[in-house]
């Protein structure tokens with residue numbers, strides 16, 4: 304059994320370095336240290352190292368200290384980033400080397416001694432981790448939580464961006480005030496301003512009622528701007544002004560109102576790259592990214608899997624079941640590539656825990672990918688299958704029966720997968736009917752997150768036509 308470390312603040316070693324411009328003009332010609340906070344180099348005046356070079360992009364490259372050395376990442380620049388004469392997208396710098404950005408030559412050297420020790424925390428709010436990367440993030444979050452700094456959280460789907468935002472709010476002095484989520488990805492472009500800042504009755508065709516701004520709903524608390532990268536470009540300057548001046552005016556309103564909110568934002572998109580393509584305003588980017596938190600994909604931190612599994616079983620009220628998760632299962636989980644990240648793991652743990660009998664092995668590895676968008680499952684079960692219908696092993700709302708004869712000669716895991724798929728389809732079809740297709744209501748009744756419910760609906764082709772009756 305792999306052991307789980309749950310303890311107090313510990314130390315993590317990262318390898319830092321320093322960079323300086325050796326040729327061409329730069330506002331800062333001295334050495335700039337590269338630590339665990341990213342250093343952005345580019346032409347934009349908000350960059351930490353500003354290069355006055357027409358061949359350099361607004362935000363060109365980023366440097367940050369990691370356990371593997373200083374990571375240099377090209378941020379989608381037009382003319383590229385070169386390390387020792389080789390164009391790179393992403394690289395780790397371990398030894399002194401020459402860099403070129405546009406026509407500017409730079410130099411990198413590792414710090415002496417090479418390793419910087421930073422504090423790290425094994426947990427933050429409901430989140431747990433074992434990997435040095437996540438523990439360093441928890442340490443950073445624990446420091447910024449008490450401030451009013453704006454935090455930009457990035458990461459693939461299911462890495463925990465919303466959970467981080469909630470945890471920061473909970474750990475902040477604003478915890479007793481509202482936490483309001485605005486999903487910028489689902490705002491129709493024409494309604495973006497009215498959705499963000501509210502509108503008066505009759506302000507435009509269709510504005511039959513007055514609508515309060517989420518900034519006012521969150522007064523004294525925190526607003527979480529999810530999928531910020533999807534915000535239409537024409538509303539971006541208005542958001543920037545609202546953040547800078549801390550006041551807003553509703554569409555059709557005549558007065559500004561002061562707002563007291565802490566802003567957290569998240570995006571799956573690489574926003575800094577969107578700055579270079581012109582899809583996202585650089586001034587808004589730097590305003591929102593006062594603190595940047597980049598959540599690694601689960602496949603990049605597989606050592607977190609055992610502690611996550613244990614925590615998930617604990618949340619399900621059965622931490623003792625961790626003893627029934629074999630090393631083989633954990634190893635299989637660690638080899639999986641996790642397209643759905645922690646959400647996919649949580650789903651597999653929930654299903655495995657629900658299906659395993661008393662004292663049986665918790666077979667999480669058999670339920671991987673159950674959130675992936677796969678075509679309809681279970682071709683061999685239910686009504687109209689080639690198999691007879693002797694005996695029933697469940698059966699659901701759509702009236703099919705599972706054929707015991709169809710189990711014969713087939714491997715246990717395969718049959719179990721089929722039965723489960725059939726159960727999922729019947730369960731969600733019945734739920735959709737009951738909740739009249741309202742995804743929020745379905746999520747409430749099922750005790751699941753909306754994203755999960757949507758994934759199951761898509762997987763089984765239920766309400767695929769844009770979830771028409773879902774008012775979200």
Ligand SMILES: Nc1ncnc2c1ncn2[C@@H]1O[C@H](COP(=O)(O)OP(=O)(O)OP(=O)(O)O)[C@@H](O)[C@H]1O
Pocket residue numbers: 429430431432458459460461462463464465466467571611614645646649752754
């Ligand atoms: N470190 C963690 N510890 C425990 N649970 C976690 C952790 N990270 C994520 N989760 C769980 O994984 C699921 C997905 O997390 P969340 O919704 O925050 O992801 P997200 O990055 O916002 O996803 P998306 O981009 O798809 O909206 C949630 O159920 C959350 O509780």
